[in-house]
Amino acid sequence: MGKFTPRQIALYVVVLVALIAFPLVVKGTFPTHVMIMFFMFAMMGVAWNLLGGYAAMFSFGQAAFFGIGAYTSTILLMNYHVNPWIGLVVGGILAALTGAAIGIPCSNLRGHYFAIASIAFAEIVRICFNNWKFVGAAEGLSLPLLPESLGNFMFHSTKVPYYYIMLAFLVLSIFICWYITVNRGGFYLRAIKESHELAKGMGISFVRYRLYAIMVSAFLTAMAGTFYAQYILYLDPESVLILPISVQVVLVAMLGGAGTIMGPVIGAVILIPLSEYTRVWLGTKGTGVDMMLYGVLIMLISAYQPKGVWGLLTAIGKRAK
Amino acid sequence: MSDAACLEVQGITKRFGGLIANEDVSFTVNQGEILSIIGPNGAGKSTLFNCITGFYRPNAGRIFFRGKDITQHSAHKICKLGVARTFQVVQVISDMTVLENVMTGTYLRTYNRRDVREKAEEILRFTGLYEKRDTLGPDLTIADKKRLEVSMALGTQPTLLMLDEAMAGLTPVELREMMALIRKIRENGVTLIIVEHVMEAVMELSDRVVVINSGRKIVEGVPAEIVRNPEVIQAYLGDRYHA
Amino acid sequence: MSEQLIQQLVNGLLIGFLYSLIAIGLTMIWGVMNIINFAHGDFLMLSMFISFWLYTLYGLDPIFSIPICTGLLFLLGLLIYKYLVSKVMTGPALAQLVVTFGVSIFIANAAVLLWTPDFKMIEKPLLTGTWSFGTIQLSIPKAVASAGSVLVSLALFLFLRKSKTGKAILATEMNRNSALLMGVNTDRVNALSFAIGSSLVGIAGAFLSMYYYIYPGVGGTFGLISFCIVALGGFGSIEGAFIAGILIGIVQTLGGYFFDPAYKYAIVFAMYLVTVWIRPQGLLGW
Numbered sequence: 001m002g003k004f005t006p007r008q009i010a011l012y013v014v015v016l017v018a019l020i021a022f023p024l025v026v027k028g029t030f031p032t033h034v035m036i037m038f039f040m041f042a043m044m045g046v047a048w049n050l051l052g053g054y055a056a057m058f059s060f061g062q063a064a065f066f067g068i069g070a071y072t073s074t075i076l077l078m079n080y081h082v083n084p085w086i087g088l089v090v091g092g093i094l095a096a097l098t099g100a101a102i103g104i105p106c107s108n109l110r111g112h113y114f115a116i117a118s119i120a121f122a123e124i125v126r127i128c129f130n131n132w133k134f135v136g137a138a139e140g141l142s143l144p145l146l147p148e149s150l151g152n153f154m155f156h157s158t159k160v161p162y163y164y165i166m167l168a169f170l171v172l173s174i175f176i177c178w179y180i181t182v183n184r185g186g187f188y189l190r191a192i193k194e195s196h197e198l199a200k201g202m203g204i205s206f207v208r209y210r211l212y213a214i215m216v217s218a219f220l221t222a223m224a225g226t227f228y229a230q231y232i233l234y235l236d237p238e239s240v241l242i243l244p245i246s247v248q249v250v251l252v253a254m255l256g257g258a259g260t261i262m263g264p265v266i267g268a269v270i271l272i273p274l275s276e277y278t279r280v281w282l283g284t285k286g287t288g289v290d291m292m293l294y295g296v297l298i299m300l301i302s303a304y305q306p307k308g309v310w311g312l313l314t315a316i317g318k319r320a321k
Numbered sequence: 322m323s324d325a326a327c328l329e330v331q332g333i334t335k336r337f338g339g340l341i342a343n344e345d346v347s348f349t350v351n352q353g354e355i356l357s358i359i360g361p362n363g364a365g366k367s368t369l370f371n372c373i374t375g376f377y378r379p380n381a382g383r384i385f386f387r388g389k390d391i392t393q394h395s396a397h398k399i400c401k402l403g404v405a406r407t408f409q410v411v412q413v414i415s416d417m418t419v420l421e422n423v424m425t426g427t428y429l430r431t432y433n434r435r436d437v438r439e440k441a442e443e444i445l446r447f448t449g450l451y452e453k454r455d456t457l458g459p460d461l462t463i464a465d466k467k468r469l470e471v472s473m474a475l476g477t478q479p480t481l482l483m484l485d486e487a488m489a490g491l492t493p494v495e496l497r498e499m500m501a502l503i504r505k506i507r508e509n510g511v512t513l514i515i516v517e518h519v520m521e522a523v524m525e526l527s528d529r530v531v532v533i534n535s536g537r538k539i540v541e542g543v544p545a546e547i548v549r550n551p552e553v554i555q556a557y558l559g560d561r562y563h564a
Numbered sequence: 565m566s567e568q569l570i571q572q573l574v575n576g577l578l579i580g581f582l583y584s585l586i587a588i589g590l591t592m593i594w595g596v597m598n599i600i601n602f603a604h605g606d607f608l609m610l611s612m613f614i615s616f617w618l619y620t621l622y623g624l625d626p627i628f629s630i631p632i633c634t635g636l637l638f639l640l641g642l643l644i645y646k647y648l649v650s651k652v653m654t655g656p657a658l659a660q661l662v663v664t665f666g667v668s669i670f671i672a673n674a675a676v677l678l679w680t681p682d683f684k685m686i687e688k689p690l691l692t693g694t695w696s697f698g699t700i701q702l703s704i705p706k707a708v709a710s711a712g713s714v715l716v717s718l719a720l721f722l723f724l725r726k727s728k729t730g731k732a733i734l735a736t737e738m739n740r741n742s743a744l745l746m747g748v749n750t751d752r753v754n755a756l757s758f759a760i761g762s763s764l765v766g767i768a769g770a771f772l773s774m775y776y777y778i779y780p781g782v783g784g785t786f787g788l789i790s791f792c793i794v795a796l797g798g799f800g801s802i803e804g805a806f807i808a809g810i811l812i813g814i815v816q817t818l819g820g821y822f823f824d825p826a827y828k829y830a831i832v833f834a835m836y837l838v839t840v841w842i843r844p845q846g847l848l849g850w
Contacts, residue, residue, distance in 0.1 A: 052658065056657070058657075058658060058661055102837070104841075105837060105838070105840065105841030106837075106840065106841070108844045109840065109844060111657050111661075112594075112598075112600050112657075112661060112799075113795060113799075113840070113844070115600075115661055116600070116791045116792065116795050117795075117836075117837060117840055119788060119791070120788070120791075120792060120833035120834075120836050120837055121833070121837065123788060123829065123830070123833055124830045124833050124834055124837075127826070127827060127829060127830040128827075128830060130826075131824065131826045131827065182434075183432070183434060184428045184432055184437075187417075187421065187424060187425045187428055188425065188428070190414055190416060190417060190425075191414055191425050194412070194413075194414045194415055195412055197376070197408070197412070198408070198412040198414070199397070200375075200376070200395075200396035200397045200400070201374070201396065201400060201405070201406050201407075201408065201412075201474075202397075202400060202405075202425060202426055202429065202473060202474075202476075202477060203397050203400035203401045203426075203429040203477050204397055204425075204429075205395075205397045205398075206397075243784075244669075247665055247669070250658075250662065251662070254658055254659070254662055258656075258658055259416070288672075288673035288674075288676045288677055289673070289677060291669055291670075291672075291673040292669075292670050292673045292674055292677065294666075294669055294670075295666045295667065295668070295669035295670030295671075295673065296666070296670060297666070298662060298663070298665060298666030298669065299648055299663055299666035299667060299670065300666075301659075301662075301666075302648075302652055302655070302659040302660075302662045302663035302666060303647075303648050303651040303652055303655075303659070303663055304651065306652065306655040306656050306658070306659030307656070
């Protein structure tokens with residue numbers, strides 16, 4: 001996994017160039033929006049992968065970090081006029097610390113147990129935010145409108161700058177996660193995934209490495225949260241702290257192939273446009289047909305193709321040899 | 322405490338609720354020795370093993386590794402200090418190749434990927450698994466898996482290597498190979514403690530033997546003495562048999 | 565003041581018994597086949613709606629819907645097991661976790677589509693009113709539901725210990741491979757456990773429909789709470805789930821009473837996290 005063949009590198013470069021050229025070729029706010037959402041969930045999926053794909057820490061609570069990131073930068077902006085880019089870093093740090101705080105009591109939890117604990121944790125966060133006046137409780141917060149600029153992390157006339165920012169974030173997260181997993185981190189996390197006992201026996205402090213993974217994952221997810229706030233310009237608990245967001249992140253990673261770096265990107269490119277377009281075509285009546293389709297898709301993938309698209313591709317690749 | 326002592330176990334007692342698994346067990350392992358710990362099933366060998374390697378905390382007693390008190394240390398710290406172990410039920414990392422498994426061990430001492438890889442390859446050459454280095458862990462035979470486990474442990478550059486029933490389930494040929502490997506490891510300066518049931522290995526490999534029964538150490542000595550000791554015979558075979 | 569406290573304790577106990585019943589079904593499924601049915605809460609919701617429609621369309625009182633809800637949920641459990649869950653048993657752990665999520669999302673949204681998100685209620689059930697013991701008020705439908713829950717839990721307990729099928733289920737729960745060696749058809753045990761677990765929550769749903777609001781989202785919170793109860797009691801332990809259900813019911817009510825009712829679920833989840841820290845295997849888990 002660490003070695004890249006020239007063909008792979010060429011492929012990634014081509015894709016990257018295509019993505020950079022996309023907004024120049026395809027005009028229209030909705031397609032750009034869909035791509036932005038795709039990048040955002042791909043980033044969160046990549047961040048999740050560090051936990052769930054590599055270390056068997058199946059987090060169903062990433063929405064908590066997403067929300068902490070979004071709310072932190074927004075509150076800092078609204079109340080203290082702190083630049084959103086600084087708010088981004090602060091939000092990330094806060095999310096990482098929160099992750100560490102919850103990670104310590106959950107140090108021994110794996111698989112299903114960890115999943116439930118993560119849901120419980122995220123729900124606590126949601127309920128607290130929902131009742132906390134300082135962060136706007138259930139009414140939420142509307143971001144103040146700043147003059148359009150990169151420095152202000154806000155644009156009004158066009159979505160295109162957001163597109164490039166999110167793409168940059170995605171590439172950054174892929175790089176960070178790749179770097180971690182291709183070095184000692186990846187080996188240790190996989191050892192931890194195999195067995196805590198084995199990890200201990202090989203000199204690995206599984207508690208410490210699990211915390212590292214949570215903190216990195218939380219930081220990156222919080223970054224996506226700040227982006228979301230600066231992009232949508234409004235947040236409330238029902239849009240950033242809810243379980244469906246966490247589930248969507250897991251699905252993106254799982255559909256693409258958990259345990260691989262690029263898997264979540266593939267998963268996102270399939271799921272997010274599907275979700276966005278079905279919501280537009282079918283969901284506007286509030287009937288949730290788009291979600292029903294989602295549910296069916298999940299059932300089918302889990303039951304019949306659990307290794308995801310990446311698994312499918314590698315199987316085809318093996319057969320082709 | 323002599324300078325040649327690699328490990329000193331003093332008065333280890335371990336209780337699980339009302340059950341006393343180890344009671345006042347003491348012995349010393351000298352640098353460069355191969356010490357076997359034997360005893361009937363349920364005697365408390367594994368418990369002792371886990372107390373020494375930091376997987377259990379003893380209720381009483383102390384353990385010194387090269388003069389340092391490691392009694393309260395956590396397992397991974399003990400490994401870092403130089404005590405490596407294998408497991409009774411062999412554990413290797415499932416989605417990694419043989420080489421990657423060993424690299425996980427060598428990563429303990431270096432961060433540089435190339436060094437880690439080279440050291441791992443060196444170890445695989447030493448243990449005879451080099452040709453199979455790209456095989457996935459689970460795809461190996463039991464004997465090779467055990468050899469891989471030993472390789473992984475060697476990756477952490479131990480001064481003391483502890484093997485938990487490494488000979489179990491091996492054919493006579495595989496047994497000979499494992500015993501040769503153990504001798505080779507000792508020749509490279511590593512002290513060994515092996516918990517074993519396979520008497521052939523115990524007799525041929527050990528410099529000294531410690532016998533545990535019902536949680537207590539009943540005798541300690543060279544293999545030839547142990548095998549004639551009436552208490553040992555009684556422990557294994559019951560009262561009706563004598564030397 | 566202390567009378568208020570007793571009242572809260574009583575309320576907590578009442579909801580606790582119902583929680584226990586819901587959790588027992590879940591823990592059984594987990595114990596036997598290592599699957600967390602994330603759709604468990606939505607099964608509860610479905611059962612409540614079945615009861616509601618039987619009442620609205622045919623005038624059938626919820627008390628009499630119990631057998632129908634039980635039967636239908638039993639069937640649903642069988643179907644879900646046969647076509648979905650059995651397929652993931654041999655797959656990666658993540659798939660096992662996620663497949664029932666898919667079921668949950670599907671059912672919850674189908675309910676919204678079919679019946680709208682509005683809150684519904686059974687207006688005039690047979691059992692209404694309250695008993696008064698001094699200053700303590702005991703809601704009759706709640707009391708009957710709780711008593712019923714305890715009876716059903718007891719019946720399940722006896723079934724598992726005394727009947728041949730029940731013992732087969734327990735054996736599989738303890739050690740799947742040994743059970744296989746003993747000639748237990750573990751696939752059938754799985755299917756049966758899933759179906760029984762689902763039917764138990766069906767009974768709970770019928771009980772709950774006597775006095776609770778009925779709406780598509782009701783499954784969500786009950787579901788999550790039941791996971792916490794199962795984890796608290798120890799995955800796979802029926803007794804554990806029973807005790808934990810009562811505990812959580814009391815903690816929730818007292819928590820809402822002493823602190824802000826809006827935070828009552830947060831308190832439950834926090835208590836779960838604390839327990840899992842101190843004792844990861846739950847109260848009675850192994």
